Amino acid sequence: MKNNYYVYQHVRLDTMEVFYVGKGTGNRAYSTKRRNKYWQNIVNKVGYHVEIVHAQLTEQKSFELEIETIANYRNIGYKLCNMTNGGEGSSGFMHSEESRAKIRAFNKGRVPLEETRAKMSAARDKKSV
Numbered sequence: 001m002k003n004n005y006y007v008y009q010h011v012r013l014d015t016m017e018v019f020y021v022g023k024g025t026g027n028r029a030y031s032t033k034r035r036n037k038y039w040q041n042i043v044n045k046v047g048y049h050v051e052i053v054h055a056q057l058t059e060q061k062s063f064e065l066e067i068e069t070i071a072n073y074r075n076i077g078y079k080l081c082n083m084t085n086g087g088e089g090s091s092g093f094m095h096s097e098e099s100r101a102k103i104r105a106f107n108k109g110r111v112p113l114e115e116t117r118a119k120m121s122a123a124r125d126k127k128s129v
Helices: 037-046 059-075 097-107 114-127
Strands: 005-012 018-025 048-057
Touching (some): 005 059, 018 059, 048 059
């Protein structure tokens, strides 16, 4: 088993209170992608910094500590923007070669509608800001 998982928390810069707890590997704690609107609103308004709470964990242990940490903060009244109680998610999921081939075959020759292309372009532009 690899012990490359960790539990992290995001702390508001205005009150120095924790507002999000997560588990991850690699640079997940520092990534702003795949965050909910509540998280984005806090970060856009007041900023944040990252604290690694537990490191060098197995994935299972990181799930357990994430659940425990979220529960502890909620029990003492912290308003977290976590949408769940933790312990969920997949790490490093990859489609099989067979699945990727099916997706490629399905998408081959498809041309998105102009409206869809405009939405994709706007989303891409928003991410690069």
